[in-house]
Amino acid sequence: MYQIIPPLLFIHLQINYGLSAIIIICFIFILSVGFGYLFYNYYLLKQLVVVQNAVIKQQIAATTGIIHAEENERRRIAGDLHDGVGQLLSATKMNLDALLERLRVIAPENLELTTKTIFMVDEGCREVRAIAHQMMPNVLLKAGLVPALRDFVNKIESRSLKIVLEAVVLEKQLNSNTEIVLYRVVQEAVNNAVKHAGASLLDIQLTIDGDGVSVTVEDNGQGFDTSKRTKFEGLGLKNIVARVTYLKGTVDISSSPGMGTLVAILIPLT
Amino acid sequence: MSAKSIFIVDDHQMVIDGLKLIISTIPGFQIIGESTSAVRALDMLATTSPDILLTDVSMPEMSGIEFTRLVKKKYPQIKVLALSMFSESQVVAEMIDAGISGYILKNTGKQELIEALGKVSIGENYFGPDITLQLMKSFKRSQEESRLTDREIEIIRMIEQDFGNKRIADMLFISERTVETHRKNILRKTNTQSVVGLLKYAYERKII
Structure with a gap:
């Protein structure tokens, strides 16, 4: 036996189905847009963290590089001051000391100026030693x-x-x-x-x-x-x-x- | 009295030349050898055998400390007078340990050099005024005993009240690890191993 569905009722059902479908589709759409938005936000945040981490890493790397370069440079300059300028000034002072001895006999009128000069060279020696020490103490490297x-x-x-x-x-x-x-x-x-x-x-x-x-x-x-x-x-x-x-x-x-x-x-x- | 013989070692030829110029004007001393290399000098000393060895401290192939040690071992009769740019007490102390008889700075004047050579040649020691000052300072410092700082006493009070590291850290605005460091330092200074021992120490000395 067949039940006869009146055409009108059939149309009504069809419309009903259509409405529900539209509602469901809309709902899904809204939901996915919402999720998409959330996910996108999350993605953006994650990217930001990645970028920030990279920046921090970069900064640390830069600082490390600077500290490293600075210490190397200090070591080099301190070495040069000691071995170059320091020794040169020391030797200069010794020569002047010897010169003073000769002047005492042949040109006593120049003694005062020479003594003053020796004193200045001596100050130079002290200065160089102090600067080099400040730069890189010898005792730190040796002991x-x-x-x-x-x-x-x-x-x-x-x-x-x-x-x-x-x-x-x-x-x-x-x-x-x-x-x-x-x-x-x-x-x-x-x-x-x-x-x-x-x-x-x-x-x-x-x-x-x-x-x-x-x-x-x-x-x-x-x-x-x-x-x-x-x-x-x-x-x-x-x-x-x-x-x-x-x-x-x-x-x-x-x-x-x-x-x-x-x-x-x-x-x-x- | 025959002239005392001197051998000079310094990696800078100009320093050797300067010393030669000055020493040549000092009666009673005579330079019998020189070298810019400590390693070569070790061999040369076997044949020259001077009374006094005037040596630099900071040299590239061999430090003055090592050089002095070897010289004193091989030729104990040679007196070593160190001549350096450095006045740090640690370096001087190591040179003394290696066996030097004296230590003077390179910018020392002729008068001091005469005095140093004179003393060393008759078997005495000579240390320049700058060097003596450094040595005295380091000696004075090492005599000082340890004492608890204000902060450490504050922490002992907190330990007495049975506060944990976390609580102490929060109260002092420091990290727990720093509290741990403080605790370590306190136990070391008071020579105690436990809280009980520490508190006993503190009560006995009326620290808290």
Whole structure:
């Protein structure tokens, strides 16, 4: 038996189906546009992160390159100053000394000028030695980080500031590059304390053990507000951060007005 | 009294020439040999055997420290007087350890050179004023004992209150690893191994 569907009803059903289909299609369309939008946004964000990471990587690479080049250049200039200018001035002084001896007999009227000249050459020798030392201390290359830091601390002339350096080295020597960069970092931190802190006590502690290198530089001076960016950068702390990052380490700078300053550096040994 | 004989080693010929000029005017001393190479000088010393060896410290093929050691081993009777651009106490200390009798700077004047040669030639030691100052400073520093910093005492107080590293770190605005460093330093300075030992130390000395 066949059920007879009236044509009118049949048309009605068809329209109904059509409407639903349209609604469903619209719904799917909206949904996919929504998802597409979300996905696109996500994609954009991801791209941004990738770009940012690349930029950071690039910056680190650039800093690393600069630090590396700078240290090499310093080593070269210090070497040239010592071996070239320094020796030349030393020899010049010796010659003048000998000349002075002869003048004493044959031209005593020139003695004063010669003595003055010798004095100037002597000053030149001292100057060259000081500059070369500042550039790249010989003791750092020859004897390593701890003797170099000891020497650096000994050379600080300050009656009002008491400096204590303690070093514990349980591991073998660090590589020369790491030592040089660490030396600069401690030098910078100590110089900051000496110049700006107005402290009476300065403690430098260095430990090299199985975990890595830890350095703390603490003073009991006036401290500063670490949230003030300009001061932060002006104090050469930015330099410290860049160099520690170069050594793949971390640095904590803790200070507040009246509470002294702590610079704590950690370099994990790989 | 016959003149004391001197042998000069320096990798810069002009320095050797300068020294020769000055020493030639000093009575009682005579230069019997020279070399710009420490390695060659080692052989030459076997035949020349001077009273005094005047040597540079920083040389390319062999450092003055190594050179002095070898000379003192092979020819212990030769007195070594170091002549250098460097006044760092570490370098001087190593040279003393290697066996020198004196150390002067290259820009030293004639008077000091006369004094140094005189002292060294009669078996005494001579160190220039700059060198003595550096040595004294380094000695003075090494005498200083360790003391706890304000921050370290603050941390001992926190340890006394049984605060963990995390809490101490948050309170001092430093990382936990830095707290760890502080702890390590504190234990080293107080020569203790545990919190109990540390607190005992702190109570005994009225630190907290």
